[in-house]
Amino acid sequence: MVTPCKEPGEVDPSAMRRLAELVSSQGCDGLFVLGSTGEMILLDESDRRAIVTAAAEGAAGAAAVMVGVGGYGVKQAIRFARFAQQDGADYAIAMAPFFQRLSQAELLGYFVELAEQSPLPIGIYHHLRMTTSVDVETFGELASHPNILLCKDTSNDLNRMRQLLAATEGQNFRVLQGIEMLILDSLNAGAHGCVSALAGIAPQWHRTLIDSFKSGNTENAQASHAQIAELTQLFQIPEIRISLAHQVHALKHSAKSLGLFERSASMLTKFQATREFEQAIENILLQSGLLTLAK
Incomplete structure (x- = not known):
């Protein structure tokens, strides 16, 4: 989910609370805050805590609150996980450490240490922008840890998704697709769900896709997939x-256009979007039918 801002660089907990309540009410099982879309790297600790608290209050138990705890090392990640638990979150979501290239053995040790000291269950976020990739074999080992319960994979590789499912089969571990175009194919391959940036602006389409798939309504599932596509x-x-910042603004301006919150300011204080860019965003919302539905 995006992090709403009152002004450039100033978080808006009230808007976050309303957004979390709305998205939860439209059927999302979980809310992922302080991920890359949530501009987590730009928030200080007080901002992080305010946003997590607001999301937990807005969700009010209707959806699990998943909080990004990625950082520069395990001590920071543990601290963020403890804050998240104190502020009402349900899961801590960890990436590989920023800016450091690790061996797979070192990466395994990092996640295990975090899992053993975190007061919250851990999810692993495999993000292509990170310096170290989490190999399928490493996920196979991590899945056996009792406090590591899920992963979000954004490799944009359906074959890797199938390998992840095979490597973690039989474990108490959920594999979630992070690429919108691969959600339906991944569900067909055995994935347990998705974590989609677009679910923050079109939660009902994602809910319909998941429910239609689970009920065996292939036609409806394909129709929802086409809408998301x-x-x-x-x-x-x-x-x-x-x-x-431009990618995040596409989502924030969409949310503003749909009436989800009032302002689309960035955490980057000097970010500016052209009117042409925002018009292109609005055109896509209209073409998809989402803006028509909102109005």
């Missing part, structure tokens, strides 16, 4: 390639 055009706007 149309919305992924947001990530093809040329400005998206300029910076992560």
Whole structure:
């Protein structure tokens, strides 16, 4: 989920609370806050805690609150996990340590140490921007730890998804797809669900996709997948390639256009979006039918 801001660089806990309540009420089983879409690297500890508290209050038990605890080392990740537990979260979601290249044995040790000291269950976020990739074999070992319960994979590789499912089969471990275009194929392969940035603006489409798949309604599942696929055009706007801030703004401006919150300010205080960029976002919302539904 995005992190709403009152002004550039100033988080808006009230807007986060309302957004969490809305997304939870429309059927999302979990809310992932302080991920890359949530601009976590730009938030200080007080901002992080305010946003997690607001999300937990908004969800009010209707959805699990998953909090990104990635950082520069295990001590920081443990501290973030403890804060998350104190602030009402249900899961701590960890990436590989920032800026450091680790061996798979070192990475395994990092996640295990975090899992053993975290007061919350751990999820592992495999993100392509991280310096160290989490290999399938490493996931196979991590899945046996009693406090490591899930992973989000954004490798954009369906074959890897199948390998992850095979490597973790029989464990108390859920494998979640993080690439919208692969959600339905991954469910067909045995994935347990998805963690989608677009679910923050179109939760009902994702809920319908999951429910239709589980009930065996292939036609409805494919229709929901097609709706979500149309919305992924947001990530093809040329400005998206300029910076992560542009990608986040595509989601924040979408949320603002849909009436989910009032302002689309960035945590980057000097970020500015052109009107042409925002018009392209609005056009995609209209073409997908999402903006029409909102109005």
